[in-house]
Amino acid sequence: MIYKDIISTENLLNSWSEFVRGKKNKKDDVDIVSLVKEGNPEATDHKCPYCSVVHEFKASRARKCPDCSKKMIVRQGLFITEDQAKKLEKKI
Ligand SMILES: [Zn+2]
Secondary structure, rough: EEEEHHHOOHHHHHHHHHHHHHHHHHHHHHHHHHHHHHOOOOOOOOOOOOOOOOOOOOOOOOOEEOOEEEEEEEEEEEEEEEHHHHHHHHHO
16 A cells, blocks of 8 residues: 555656656757758858858748848758758658
């Protein structure tokens, strides 16, 4: 009875799924950032990946570059080109 009170099945399941989720998220973040850097070593959160103009706004979502009008894609907070994004999807 004492054993059953301390470790219930519900608690075991909760801690296991938290463990799996936490571990997975951490690993994915690290891997994707290094893949982004592999596809575009110059990628930053301010620079256009096409014309290399440094913008005042930060990479938060995909948008057109005001200078060259090409679509900048955002991955892991970094601006990359559409081609680089497509190659990245294949690696993931
Ligand atoms: Zn540009």
